[in-house]
Amino acid sequence: MGDNAELSGVERSAILLLSLGEDDAAEVMRYLSPKEVQKLGITMAALQRVSREEAELVLRDFRERLERMTALGVGTDQYIRNMLTKALGQDKANNLIERILHGGEASGLENLKWMDARAVAELIRLEHPQVVAMVLAYMEPDQAAEVVQFLPERLRKEALLRVATLESVQPGALRELNEIFEQQLSGSGDRVHVSSLGGIKAAADIINKLEGATSTRIMDGIKDQDGDLAQKIQDQMFVFDDLIGVDDRGIQALLRDIPSETLIFALKGANGDLRDKFFKNMSKRAAEMLRDDLEAKGPVRVSEVEGAQKEILAIAMRLEAAGQIALGGSGEAMI
Structure with missing residues (x-):
């Protein structure tokens, strides 16, 4: 596969789990989130020809990291905060830190x-929009975004509007919501202790994942109701022009x-700087051919440009989830 230093954090984690054996790997998986399990599973399935030397390097690196960790309970809280923030970024880490350090659960x-998006949508579609917003913000x-696609049209805009204005939730309200879903799903669990949920960034992240026409309709609806809020959401969304901030290695992977x-x-609808960013990360011949194709293409519909840009953003986000590129300064997760 290459030098160990070139392996992403997810790839190193996948090699570690493959080295542990089925039983021990399964035990580790029990403590991971659904998103982490999915990401690791995809990476494990994609790994090919991992040499003994690479596996040994990963295991040695993991052992050295363990030896550097505190085992005395001194400064453990700060260590966990720093580790999760570095791995997941501040926004994603906040709720997880809250649950880990304060014992909160929301089973x-x-x-x-863990449920199929269509099943979740069916479960919440008749709930009050505020309840739907709390569920979406928790995911x-x-x-x-997948769940939103299966919600009734009238509910989508209203729910995401409430996600954007949702900043804190009383623990009692979240606990009650948690108990309702426990009963509906015949699950069991303990208490909920999560007070930070939702916000403009959460709404922007969800809308960012939606198909182009759907996200446009929702943003237009929010703009009609609250123009200032719509602008704040828009400012937090990752758009095609933001790819200018991806490093050259990331653009090449993309x-x-x-x-x-x-x-x-x-690229027909991209600014000159972003076009140049793509050109410089291609071979000279490929860049010349692309320039010729762009000139020969002639005028295209705005909807076609937006659709293509959305498709590329979806690819970029998939690569980011696999730990292959970094968008907006996000870093690698896992070990």
């Missing part, structure tokens, strides 16, 4: 993360997965 809501943005025709349509 009823947590169970929803990872990509899963929440180019390997983008169909040629999709790239042509997307």
Whole structure:
């Protein structure tokens, strides 16, 4: 596969789990989130020809990290905060830190993360929009976006509007919601101790994951009701022009997965600096061919450009989830 230093955090974690054996790996998996399990599973399935030397390097690195960790309970809380923030970023880490350090659990809501998006939508579609908003805010943005696609049209805009204005929730209200879903799912669990949920960034992350036409309709609806809020959400969304901030190695990884025709349509609507960013990360011949194709393409519909850009953003986010590129300064997770 290559030098160990070039392996992403997810790949190193996958090699570690494959080295542990089925029983021990399964025991570790029990403590991971649905998103982490999915990411690791995909990476484990994609790993090919891992040499003994690479596996030994990963295991040695893991052992050295363990030896550097505190085992005395001194400064453990701060260590956990720093570790999770570095691994997941501040926004994703906050709720997890709250649950770990303060003993909070939300097993009823947590169970929803393991369900099919259509099933979750069916479960919440008749609930009050505020309840729907709390459920969406609790989920990872990509899963929440899938759920939104299956919600009735009238509910989508209202629920995401409430996600954006949702900043804190009384523990009692969340506990009650958790108990409702525990009963509906015949689950069992303990108390809920989560007070921070939702907000403009959470709404932006969900809308960012939606298909282009759907996200446009929802943003137009929010803008009609609250123009200032819509602008704040828009400011937090990752858009095609933001790819200018991805490093050259990330752009090269992205180019390997983008169909040629999709790239042509997307760059027809891109600014000059972003076009140049793509050109400089291609071979001279490929860049010249792309420039020729762009000139030969002629005028294209705005909807075609937006669709192509959304497709590329979806590829970029998939690569980020696999730990292959970093968007918006996000870092690698796992070990």
